[in-house]
Structures are given as C-alpha cells and as structure tokens.
Amino acid sequence: MPRTVFSTSRTAEFLDRQALQSQTGQSHDRFGDVVIKELLDNALDAAESECVAPEIGLTVSSADDVARVCVSDNGPGIPAAVIERILDFTRNVSDKESLRSPTRGMQGNAFKTLLGIPYALGVTESVVIEAHGVRHEIALSTDPSSELAIRHAKTSSTRTTGTAVTVPLPADRVTAAKAAGWLRKFALVNPHARFVDHGQASGGEGAGIYEPTAPEGWRKPWPTDPTSAHHYDNAAMEKLVFAHIREHRQGGADLTVRAFTNTFTGLSGSAKAKKVAERLPQITHLSGFEEKREQVPVLLAALKEHSKPPTPSYLGKVPRDHYHHVLDQAFGVEESWFARKQLTDAAGIPWSIEVTVARTKSPGDVGFAVNYSATFGEPLARTRLAGDKISEYGALSFLTQADAAPVPANQSLRAAIVHLVCPVPQFTDKGKTTLVVPREVADACAKALTEASRVLLKDKRSKQSADRREMRAAMRELDAEAATSAEPKVTLKDAVFAVIREAIAQARGTEELSFSSHTLFYKIRPLALKLLPPGSKVTAPYVEQTLLPMWERANGPIRGLYREPRGTLHHPHDPEGTKDVRLGTREVREYQPPQWSYNKILVIEKTGLWPPVRESGIADRYDMAVITNEGYSTEACRDLLARMPAGEVQIFVLHDADPAGYNIARTLGEATARMPDHRIEVIDLGLSVDDAIAKGLEAEPDTRESALPARILPHLTPTARAWFTGKPIARKPDGKPASWRYQRVELNAFSSPELIAYIEEGLARHHATGKVIPPDSWLSVNAEGSLRHRVAAAVGAAIDAMIPKDRIIDEILEGLDTDQITAISSTDVAQLHTHRPSLSWTDAVPILVGQRLSDHADLPALARQGVINYQATERQ
Structure with missing residues (x-):
C-alpha cells in the first residue's frame, strides 16, 4: 500500500519561537521590545495616514504573571476587513511593501508576528483589537499536526475613534519602565505627536506625558505621500510594478501606465503622464509588463526624465528645541548641543542626520532612530566614523570617546540621540537596525557627531591634561623632596603613610562598611596636609594608584577597601x-x-x-x-x-x-x-x-x-x-x-x-586546548542528578494530572476565615516594620498572612486531609 504524502503549512511558523526570532531579527528575550516598537510604529502611521497630529497612549498592566501592553491612537481605526486580511497568514498585508519612502517599518508581516508572539512565549490569553465599535479577541495556536488554528471572537466595544491593540506577554518580558523608555525615544523624534504613558512609569507628576512642540506648518513625510521615481533602480521598480500586477491577479485594479505615473512625486499632472505613456506605446496597463518585462527600465527612465529629484529638505527636520525639551523632561538638561547634516549621496538618495548631546542632571542614555522610529540598537554599529579627533566604529563608541555618552562605571551624566532619515535605508538584519551607509554619508555622520560633542570632548581633554599636569607636579615635588635630603622634611609618601590607618578607620566608620579607594583618598588628604608644608598638594591619582598599592604591599590588603x-x-x-x-x-x-x-x-x-x-x-x-x-x-x-x-x-x-x-x-x-x-x-x-x-x-x-x-x-x-x-x-x-x-x-x-x-x-x-570534559566520576554524579530531575518532573506531572489541586485548594479556602486572615492594613505593616525595618511591604504581607493563618488552622494537616478526602471520594 503506498504511503500517504503529507503537506504541512508554513503559516504555523508565526507561532514558533525560532521562526519568530528570524522574522523579527530579535531574540525571544526581546519580544517585549518587538511588541512595543511595532505597536508604536503602527499607531503613529495610522494617525499620520489621516494627516492628523498623532495622539498615542501606552499602558502596561500586570496581573497573574501576564503583562498586557496596550497602545491606542487617534487614527481612522482598523476596519474589520483589514483584520480579516491580517489573519490570512498565507499573505503579507502592508500598504508600504515595495515602496521606497522614509516611512516606518516595511516588513509586511509585523502585525502577524504580534499575534504569534504570545503563543510562542506560552501565553494563551488573546490579543485584543478595538476599533469602529468592535472588540476583536484573537488567539493563535497549533493543532497536533502543527497546523495553525485561529480563534477570532467579536463583541461590542465603546471605542469608536482610532484603534487600541493589547498584546499579552509573560510578565518578565516587559515592564512599565521599559515601555516608558520606548515612549521617550519615540517622543524624541516625533515633535508633532502627543505621547501619554498611562502607567506613569517615568515617575513624577506629568513625567509620562510628552506634548507636541512642532511649530505650525511643520511637516515630515507622511505614509500616504507619493514617492519619488528617483529613489528606485531598475530592480526596485520591477518589484513595485509586479507587486501591483500580483494585486490585480488577486482581484485588485489593473492600473494604467498613466494612473501608475500619477502616483509619483511631481508626476500627478495628465500632461506628464501622457509623455511617460508615449514612451511605452505597446503597454497601456501594468499587466502588460508580464510579457514585456524588459520595458520596466524604459518606464523608470521616463519617470525620472519628467520629474525632479527631491532635495534632502523634504525629509523634514526635528527642531533642536524639541530634542532639548524631551531630554530635559526625562533627565534634566543642564546644557545641550545639536548638529544636523543633510546631503544627497552619489546614488542620488537624500539623507538627513541629526545628533543631540546633553549634559544632564540625572543619568541618561543614548537613543537611536531611523525614519522617525526608535530602533532596537545602533544603526551605525558597523560604520567607521572618522572625525577630526576621534575615529571609531559606531556612534556609541564615538560618543563614549568624546565623553558624550553615559558610562555606568563613572556615572557620567550624559544623554544623546542620533536620528537618520533616508527613503532607501539598506539594513543588514531582519530587525531593521544595522545600516549600510555610503562613505559620504558616514563622513557626514562623523561631522555631526563631532560638532555635537566638541565641547564635551574639549572639556574631557582639558581635564585629562590637568590630571597629567597635577601628576607630573606631584612627581616633581617628590623628586625635589628626595633631592633635599640634607634638610630632612616630611615627604608626601611619609605623610600619607603616617595618617593612613586613621583615614581607614574614618572611611570604614563604626558600622564597618566597605569603602572605595576614592573615599579613602578624601579621608587621607586633610590629615596628610596637616603634616606637609603650606601649599602642598595631595592628588587622587598618585595616592590611589601609587601610594595605596605601595602601602598594601608592605602591610597587607586594606580590609573593606574596594x-x-x-x-x-x-x-x-x-x-x-x-x-x-x-x-x-x-x-x-x-x-x-x-x-x-x-x-x-x-x-x-x-x-x-x-x-x-x-x-x-x-x-x-x-x-x-x-x-x-x-x-x-x-x-x-x-x-x-x-x-x-x-x-x-x-x-x-x-x-x-x-x-x-x-x-x-x-x-x-x-x-x-x-x-x-x-x-x-x-x-x-x-x-x-x-x-x-x-x-x-x-x-x-x-x-x-x-x-x-x-x-x-x-x-x-x-x-x-x-x-x-x-x-x-x-x-x-x-x-x-x-x-x-x-x-x-x-x-x-x-x-x-x-x-x-x-x-x-x-x-x-597556539594550540588551544580542547573542550572541557570532567572525569567519569563527575559525569556519573551529574547524570544521576539529571535522571533524578527527569523522574521527579515526570512524577510531579503525573500527580498534577491525577489530583485536582485547584479544587482541593478551593475547598480548604472555603473552610478558612479568609476575610480575617487577609484583612491586612497599613497599620499592621507599619507595626511589623518597627521590629523588622529592613522588610519591604511585599515581604511583610506574606509574613503577616502566615502569622494569622497559624492562629486559625494547621495548614499542613488541612492539606493532608484535603487529599485524603479527595481519594476517598474517588474510591466511592
């Protein structure tokens, strides 16, 4: 009997963790970031497609180990028909596929990945979409044959304006603070939008609301704007033409050459459309290119001939004051610097590069954005940026060398944003983060980074020079002291060594806490100066890097010093x-x-x-x-x-x-x-x-x-x-x-x-040694532990399947006075804090519950009796 040949749909890949990592370009531990970014991109695009100032809301709420990320907008609302098309996992659904314009996200499958991510992370709760008065609850799963299964329930909703999308995730994959960070990064590069963090994760009154600052008449490229023919090469134009042909074969319109011409910038008039069509006398509709594919370059040449290439100014400009305003709201800005470079590269593609660097009052971070959308990482990470004084790979390394980026090790108070706009960004990864840029664009980026960080770099080098001068002066002073040995006097080394034990005791304190080498220096300096001639200097680098190690070599490690x-x-x-x-x-x-x-x-x-x-x-x-x-x-x-x-x-x-x-x-x-x-x-x-x-x-x-x-x-x-x-x-x-x-x-x-x-x-x-393999005895012990773990897991699963723990738990709870046990008040917590001040309230509540429970019942005995009762019921 012949075997049956089975076929398996690849649509279930939208529920597979590995496949989703490939599609999104991000590891599964960053799927929370993927959800937030895609929802914010979609919300902004939706409002901009209606040419209205976007109003974006973001909420992250958690319960039952599930975090729910909700993003709302004031756009036209997703129609039910579009949602049905999104649920067709055999096709990509996008209004930007094949187009070349400086718009956010152009994958075509981004929303589908949002529907599959919860299942891939073990969350069974539905994704919720609310628009046009309808609430769509969508849950994906797979049947035993790995075929995609879709559950789509519809009920009424009070939302009639815009769209709200809620995606459930494991609570450890997203936090309100992380969401607030994404909201700030999007606010930085979208001065025309209002962003509201409904969770107030940013902290402080009003800190979670970013108001628009764009002046009247400000504009950026909208998703609905026509694109320029000058942004296409022959291959890209062929892809666009055949995308239209594919839509026609699936029931869409077969555009005429003239109608297609009118979709491009500078070609909306009938006269120019006629001239383009005259170059293709044998083709009236786009479907005609199926038989005459070689005519696509003729079409592109005609489109370019009768239109002007756009200048970089059309890419828009985020006002310098807006960058300053958002960074000031987030971190408190003492001073900021800004640079913008706009150019057209050798291929005729316009670019805009904007860099803002700030000295802040609280620790900040470095943000990156491409085409008015925050990115997962650094777009220029693989780009060599050669400035006047600094040459590094990547903007982050460049800014770090210029002392213009926050460095946790020394808690430098800095913040920065690097924003690139280009209608034809060439990404090297699925996550659309790392860019390949032409040499002239890399040079422009380096100049912008140099200008924005020039003051901080100068300050850094001045401080380094001052430290070196201070060190050299200290060394000269030591040399002079040694040279005048005929007149004995206290040297800097003698003075430091004479007071170091007293300084250690002061730094350590009566509570015997640890202390840093810099803290110890501040205790040494005033004591040592009392023993030195007037005008003497005691410098931190020399004391910390030379004298302290010298003293430790002679006297042993200083207890508590780190x-x-x-x-x-x-x-x-x-x-x-x-x-x-x-x-x-x-x-x-x-x-x-x-x-x-x-x-x-x-x-x-x-x-x-x-x-x-x-x-x-x-x-x-x-x-x-x-x-x-x-x-x-x-x-x-x-x-x-x-x-x-x-x-x-x-x-x-x-x-x-x-x-x-x-x-x-x-x-x-x-x-x-x-x-x-x-x-x-x-x-x-x-x-x-x-x-x-x-x-x-x-x-x-x-x-x-x-x-x-x-x-x-x-x-x-x-x-x-x-x-x-x-x-x-x-x-x-x-x-x-x-x-x-x-x-x-x-x-x-x-x-x-x-x-x-x-x-x-x-x-x-150099003959690196092979892999690590422990001795047989160690392997055997490890194998026994692994075997025991597997058996224990199997036994646990069998017990869970045989005994309804939730039912037994409910029966025990019904027999307890739960109101009396759980009526915990702030007074109760405060009273416990008087005896145990180190506790948090989250640790205090379980302790109070345990104390009250022990007064009411013997919980282990109740649990055993509950299991016995269940077994007796089963035997009957």
Missing part, C-alpha cells in the same frame, strides 16, 4: 549573561570559578567587541571565558588571572596594533610597579602590526606625546618599530622630540566575521 569594576568576565554557555562577573576588587575576591566550566580565558581590550564575540558562539565552541575591558587591565583582573590553576587554564589576550596594545599584552602577564610579584603565562593573539598588514587592514595616523615604553621594544618587529616610532612633529626647547606622528590599527578595522576568524586562527596557531 576598587570600582572596570571590566567584565563573561562565562561560556551563558547566553543571558546571568553569570557575568564585574571585575572589581570585591567581586574578584568573592569569585569562585565554577568547576568544569572553562579551560581558556580571552582578554579583549575593548568592551564594544563583546556582542559579535558572543553572537558568534566562539566562547561556547572553545569552552572559553571572555574578559572585556577598556585599555589596561586592572589589578582585580590580573589578580583573577593569577588565581587560575597554572597549566589548566590557557590565557589569551587580544589588543589593538599600537604601543598601548602591545604594552597591555605585556603588563597582563609581567610584573609591574603596582604588582611587582605578578607573573603569569599569557599568549598574545595580536593584533600585531605584521598581521594587520597581512590582512590588509586600514592603518590610521595618531599622535603620541611620550617615548615608546622601553619594555615593549624587544617585542617589536622592525616593521612594528618603524610604525610606532614615526616622525617627530614637535620639539622641546632643548631640541628633543616632544610628540610623534605614528601609525596604528584598531581591532575595529576588522568586520565582525573577520574578527572571529582572526581569533580562531590565533587559537589554532
């Missing part, structure tokens, strides 16, 4: 980063490496390279932990490496091809003045100058104001020495060089795939 983390240890096989360890003194002191977790550590000079390393899976493939930090490794980092069992864990380092990078590799393993007893075996993977040349990486000029570190010279090849030595460009009064111009190459010169390939080449070249 240094702030300046790096992170990432464990393999930890995609969520739950095991990440920040590398501060306290964290390293408490860290116990997990057994049989990794046998290699890769130290990377740049924190910004961790995302591609994580995404590549190289750490998992090699069972390799990764340490990321900026610049030189801290003592905490080197202490951690020194604790690794010798010969059991290979340690590798990856750095820039510049003097600092070579020195980073050296100091990681060798003894230094601050750590004279430190010495471990470190394998240098590069980047070396010779490797950079062999890989064809782009070198860049740089300036150094100090001689090459003598201890790296033995590690330099002749080529590297020539690169790093460079040429003197300034001299001291005595004629000796004061600064040099030299060449260097950053790791960022690699593309992400090239970087991963380079790391793997290095690991293979």
Whole structure:
C-alpha cells in the first residue's frame, strides 16, 4: 500500500519561537521590545495616514504573571476587513511593501508576528483589537499536526475613534519602565505627536506625558505621500510594478501606465503622464509588463526624465528645541548641543542626520532612530566614523570617546540621540537596525557627531591634561623632596603613610562598611596636609594608584577597601549573561570559578567587541571565558588571572596594533610597579602590526606625546618599530622630540566575521586546548542528578494530572476565615516594620498572612486531609 504524502503549512511558523526570532531579527528575550516598537510604529502611521497630529497612549498592566501592553491612537481605526486580511497568514498585508519612502517599518508581516508572539512565549490569553465599535479577541495556536488554528471572537466595544491593540506577554518580558523608555525615544523624534504613558512609569507628576512642540506648518513625510521615481533602480521598480500586477491577479485594479505615473512625486499632472505613456506605446496597463518585462527600465527612465529629484529638505527636520525639551523632561538638561547634516549621496538618495548631546542632571542614555522610529540598537554599529579627533566604529563608541555618552562605571551624566532619515535605508538584519551607509554619508555622520560633542570632548581633554599636569607636579615635588635630603622634611609618601590607618578607620566608620579607594583618598588628604608644608598638594591619582598599592604591599590588603569594576568576565554557555562577573576588587575576591566550566580565558581590550564575540558562539565552541575591558587591565583582573590553576587554564589576550596594545599584552602577564610579584603565562593573539598588514587592514595616523615604553621594544618587529616610532612633529626647547606622528590599527578595522576568524586562527596557531570534559566520576554524579530531575518532573506531572489541586485548594479556602486572615492594613505593616525595618511591604504581607493563618488552622494537616478526602471520594 503506498504511503500517504503529507503537506504541512508554513503559516504555523508565526507561532514558533525560532521562526519568530528570524522574522523579527530579535531574540525571544526581546519580544517585549518587538511588541512595543511595532505597536508604536503602527499607531503613529495610522494617525499620520489621516494627516492628523498623532495622539498615542501606552499602558502596561500586570496581573497573574501576564503583562498586557496596550497602545491606542487617534487614527481612522482598523476596519474589520483589514483584520480579516491580517489573519490570512498565507499573505503579507502592508500598504508600504515595495515602496521606497522614509516611512516606518516595511516588513509586511509585523502585525502577524504580534499575534504569534504570545503563543510562542506560552501565553494563551488573546490579543485584543478595538476599533469602529468592535472588540476583536484573537488567539493563535497549533493543532497536533502543527497546523495553525485561529480563534477570532467579536463583541461590542465603546471605542469608536482610532484603534487600541493589547498584546499579552509573560510578565518578565516587559515592564512599565521599559515601555516608558520606548515612549521617550519615540517622543524624541516625533515633535508633532502627543505621547501619554498611562502607567506613569517615568515617575513624577506629568513625567509620562510628552506634548507636541512642532511649530505650525511643520511637516515630515507622511505614509500616504507619493514617492519619488528617483529613489528606485531598475530592480526596485520591477518589484513595485509586479507587486501591483500580483494585486490585480488577486482581484485588485489593473492600473494604467498613466494612473501608475500619477502616483509619483511631481508626476500627478495628465500632461506628464501622457509623455511617460508615449514612451511605452505597446503597454497601456501594468499587466502588460508580464510579457514585456524588459520595458520596466524604459518606464523608470521616463519617470525620472519628467520629474525632479527631491532635495534632502523634504525629509523634514526635528527642531533642536524639541530634542532639548524631551531630554530635559526625562533627565534634566543642564546644557545641550545639536548638529544636523543633510546631503544627497552619489546614488542620488537624500539623507538627513541629526545628533543631540546633553549634559544632564540625572543619568541618561543614548537613543537611536531611523525614519522617525526608535530602533532596537545602533544603526551605525558597523560604520567607521572618522572625525577630526576621534575615529571609531559606531556612534556609541564615538560618543563614549568624546565623553558624550553615559558610562555606568563613572556615572557620567550624559544623554544623546542620533536620528537618520533616508527613503532607501539598506539594513543588514531582519530587525531593521544595522545600516549600510555610503562613505559620504558616514563622513557626514562623523561631522555631526563631532560638532555635537566638541565641547564635551574639549572639556574631557582639558581635564585629562590637568590630571597629567597635577601628576607630573606631584612627581616633581617628590623628586625635589628626595633631592633635599640634607634638610630632612616630611615627604608626601611619609605623610600619607603616617595618617593612613586613621583615614581607614574614618572611611570604614563604626558600622564597618566597605569603602572605595576614592573615599579613602578624601579621608587621607586633610590629615596628610596637616603634616606637609603650606601649599602642598595631595592628588587622587598618585595616592590611589601609587601610594595605596605601595602601602598594601608592605602591610597587607586594606580590609573593606574596594576598587570600582572596570571590566567584565563573561562565562561560556551563558547566553543571558546571568553569570557575568564585574571585575572589581570585591567581586574578584568573592569569585569562585565554577568547576568544569572553562579551560581558556580571552582578554579583549575593548568592551564594544563583546556582542559579535558572543553572537558568534566562539566562547561556547572553545569552552572559553571572555574578559572585556577598556585599555589596561586592572589589578582585580590580573589578580583573577593569577588565581587560575597554572597549566589548566590557557590565557589569551587580544589588543589593538599600537604601543598601548602591545604594552597591555605585556603588563597582563609581567610584573609591574603596582604588582611587582605578578607573573603569569599569557599568549598574545595580536593584533600585531605584521598581521594587520597581512590582512590588509586600514592603518590610521595618531599622535603620541611620550617615548615608546622601553619594555615593549624587544617585542617589536622592525616593521612594528618603524610604525610606532614615526616622525617627530614637535620639539622641546632643548631640541628633543616632544610628540610623534605614528601609525596604528584598531581591532575595529576588522568586520565582525573577520574578527572571529582572526581569533580562531590565533587559537589554532597556539594550540588551544580542547573542550572541557570532567572525569567519569563527575559525569556519573551529574547524570544521576539529571535522571533524578527527569523522574521527579515526570512524577510531579503525573500527580498534577491525577489530583485536582485547584479544587482541593478551593475547598480548604472555603473552610478558612479568609476575610480575617487577609484583612491586612497599613497599620499592621507599619507595626511589623518597627521590629523588622529592613522588610519591604511585599515581604511583610506574606509574613503577616502566615502569622494569622497559624492562629486559625494547621495548614499542613488541612492539606493532608484535603487529599485524603479527595481519594476517598474517588474510591466511592
């Protein structure tokens, strides 16, 4: 008997977690962000399609472990017929598919993914759409054959204006605070819209309402605006023509060539439509191109010939004051700077780049947007941005180098927004985040970033220069003190060492709390100044980085002293980063490496390279932990490496091809003045100058104001020495060089795939050890635990299926005086706080309930009796 050949619909992919990750371009842990962004995009587009000022509401409410994200708008409302088309999962439904215009979201399947995400995350509650007086409750699922099943119920609704969409999600996937962040980012780039956070997640009266600030007559491209023929190439025009033909074959109109011509900017008149049609005498309707596809380029040429290319000004301009206003409302702005660049690239495509940077009163963040829509990440992450003083990959790295981005490690009070507008954005990912931009656009972005951050960069460099001068002055003072030994006097070192124990006691306090090295400095300085001559200076860098380590080497570690983390240890096989360890003194002191977790550590000079390393899976493939930090490794980092069992864990380092990078590799393993007893075996993977040349990486000029570190010279090849030595460009009064111009190459010169390939080449070249496999005894114990867990899960599932726990629970509750037990008042909580002030109210309530319950009943006995009663009923 022949076998039956089965076919399976691919529509169920909208309910599969992996398939949804592919469609949205985001991992499942960010599906909450996907929902919020898509709902806000849709709401804005709906209002703009009616040419009305958008009024957008956002609510996040949680109950029963389910968070419900609701976004409402004042648009025309989604008609019931459109909802039916959305539920046809065999087709994409979009009014923007194939069009080239600076509008938000152009996937065509975004709303379908919103319907499938709840099911993929284990939520059975329906998605609710309310419009035109109808409430649509839609729930998707699959039958046992993996076929898509749709439940669509309709009831009446009080909403007659606009649309409200509510999507249920697991409570841990979205919070009111996260939603408030998205609302702020959208408010930043939409000055014509009013945004209301009904949950007030932003905090403070009115903080969740962003009023429109756009002046009268302000305009951006609307979703209903005609597009320009100059935005299309032959392939894009062919796609658009055949999209219309496809709609015609499915019951839509077959547009005439003249009618099609009228849909483009500058071609709405009949005279121009006639001239375009005359170029195609054998084709009257778009369906005619099915037989004459080669005529599509003729059509496009005629469309361009009879219309003018739009200038960048049509892309719109978000007023500088609006950016300032929204950032001020969110973070409190002390001062802000703005830059805008508008240009047409070599392909004739217009661009607009807007950058605002602010010094704030509270910690802010950096937002990114493309075409008036906030993005999941940074659009320019893979773009080299070469400014006057800074050259980095990505706007975030550029702003960080300019001290124009918030850095949690030093709590810098900064906020920024980078907004790009383009009718033909070329994205490299499904999430429509990372852009590919032409070189001239990258240069314009770098100029905008440079202008907006110039003041902060100048302030940063002035402070660095002042710190260096202060350090040099302190060193000169020490040298002068040593030179006048014939006249004994108290040196800075003597003064600090004389008062350090008293300063430690003050910093620690009577409660024996931990304290930072900077806190200790502030206790040392006034005490030391009393012992020093008038006019003496006690500087933080010298005390914290030189004298404190010197004192600890002679007297042992200072109890309670910690240094702030300046790096992170990432464990393999930890995609969520739950095991990440920040590398501060306290964290390293408490860290116990997990057994049989990794046998290699890769130290990377740049924190910004961790995302591609994580995404590549190289750490998992090699069972390799990764340490990321900026610049030189801290003592905490080197202490951690020194604790690794010798010969059991290979340690590798990856750095820039510049003097600092070579020195980073050296100091990681060798003894230094601050750590004279430190010495471990470190394998240098590069980047070396010779490797950079062999890989064809782009070198860049740089300036150094100090001689090459003598201890790296033995590690330099002749080529590297020539690169790093460079040429003197300034001299001291005595004629000796004061600064040099030299060449260097950053790791960022690699593309992400090239970087991963380079790391793997290095690991293979240096014979990286294989995977971690523990001894048989450990594997057996682990297998027994896994077996027991599986059996326990199966037993638990069987018990849950056999015993109706909810019914037994309801019967027990009916027998209790629940009103008496649960009547908890604020007075009760306050009274408990008098004895246990560390409790939160959420911890206090269960304690009070437990106390009252124990006064009323023996709960374990009631539970046992409830099960016995049920079993007796079943036997009858």
